[in-house]
Amino acid sequence: MTFNLIFCKGLVIIxxxxxxxxxxxxxxxxxxxxxxxxxxxxxxxxxSDNDTTRILKIVTLDGxxxxxxxxxxxxxxxxxxxxxxxxxxxxRGNIRTIIEVAEEDYVDGRYRFPNPLSTRYLLAPNAIxxxxxxxxxxxxxxxxxxxxxGVTDRxxxxxxxxxxxxxxxxxFPVWILPKYSLPLVSDQFHLSVGGVIGxxxxxxxxxxxxxxxxxxxxxxxxxxxxxxGFGYVxxxxxxxxxxxxxxxxxxxLRGYLVTENHLLPVGNGFEGVASVGYRYAAESFSxxxxxxxxxxxxxxxxxxxxxxxxxxxxx
Numbered sequence: 509m510t511f512n513l514i515f516c517k518g519l520v521i522i523x524x525x526x527x528x529x530x531x532x533x534x535x536x537x538x539x540x541x542x543x544x545x546x547x548x549x550x551x552x553x554x555x556s557d558n559d560t561t562r563i564l565k566i567v568t569l570d571g572x573x574x575x576x577x578x579x580x581x582x583x584x585x586x587x588x589x590x591x592x593x594x595x596x597x598x599x600r601g602n603i604r605t606i607i608e609v610a611e612e613d614y615v616d617g618r619y620r621f622p623n624p625l626s627t628r629y630l631l632a633p634n635a636i637x638x639x640x641x642x643x644x645x646x647x648x649x650x651x652x653x654x655x656x657x658g659v660t661d662r663x664x665x666x667x668x669x670x671x672x673x674x675x676x677x678x679x680f681p682v683w684i685l686p687k688y689s690l691p692l693v694s695d696q697f698h699l700s701v702g703g704v705i706g707x708x709x710x711x712x713x714x715x716x717x718x719x720x721x722x723x724x725x726x727x728x729x730x731x732x733x734x735x736x737g738f739g740y741v742x743x744x745x746x747x748x749x750x751x752x753x754x755x756x757x758x759x760x761l762r763g764y765l766v767t768e769n770h771l772l773p774v775g776n777g778f779e780g781v782a783s784v785g786y787r788y789a790a791e792s793f794s795x796x797x798x799x800x801x802x803x804x805x806x807x808x809x810x811x812x813x814x815x816x817x818x819x820x821x822x823x
Contacts, residue, residue, distance in 0.1 A: 591617025626728035635698035637689035642822035679710030748773035
């Protein structure tokens with residue numbers, strides 16, 4: 509009862525903090541607000557039939573952004589139907605870029621840019637693949653650093669470190685993070701295999717890490733994952749699995765509810781680590797605020813705070 513009460517208090521704090529961002533989100537989520545390109549390819553052709561099912565995002569030379577449904581276009585201009593303002597015509601000589609927006613990302617006349625960190629929870633990955641050419645840098649509490657790159661639409665590769673050499677220590681840990689997403693079972697079901705392969709440069713210690721498989725149900729905005737992995741040290745593979753159950757749900761244009769939970773083998777049993785957090789994700793960065801609580805915590809301990817910042821790049 510004490511565990512549930514204390515953890516619920518932490519949950520209320522996180523959600524209250526997140527709701528502050530939610531309110532700001534709703535006030536600023538109108539079409540035309542985004543200031544950076546999404547994941548969609550550039551649109552430059554002039555269809556002869558003026559297909560009005562297209563949704564376009566136009567960035568002009570002075571940086572203004574207009575998003576709406578195509579009404580008509582020719583060699584001289586493009587006319588869009590803007591939900592809040594009606595038809596707007598933009599001369600082609602003033603246009604810097606035109607990008608086509610997917611239907612699912614145009615909600616109630618508002619542009620909902622793609623989730624910039626759709627493949628990872630607080631730390632654990634899901635089975636959804638990174639897009640080829642995309643990459644991001646993730647930092648947690650300043651010291652923990654990860655860099656991941658989408659080599660193909662199925663395979664991504666990451667590397668991470670804790671730069672303790674900055675404090676005069678000659679040895680420092682590094683790890684690599686390969687992940688392969690299997691061909692789609694369906695649009696809502698993904699499978700992947702991967703690993704965390706680590707070691708310490710500058711020491712005589714061997715390799716250690718985790719080999720895992722993950723199944724994810726859902727899409728890039730809302731999903732739930734079950735992962736099972738086995739840790740190893742040198743040639744010794746654990747006989748007991750590490751299990752994680754994690755999920756995310758998009759609450760608004762920039763707000764996400766994120767939870768990541770692990771069962772870790774300890775002795776003859778398991779110890780759990782539960783977490784709940786809020787992700788504020790703009791197109792060019794995201795920030796995670798969360799609380800982590802070990803199952804064995806007692807007394808007035810609420811949880812371990814988590815603060816992570818991610819900078820996405822590429823496609």
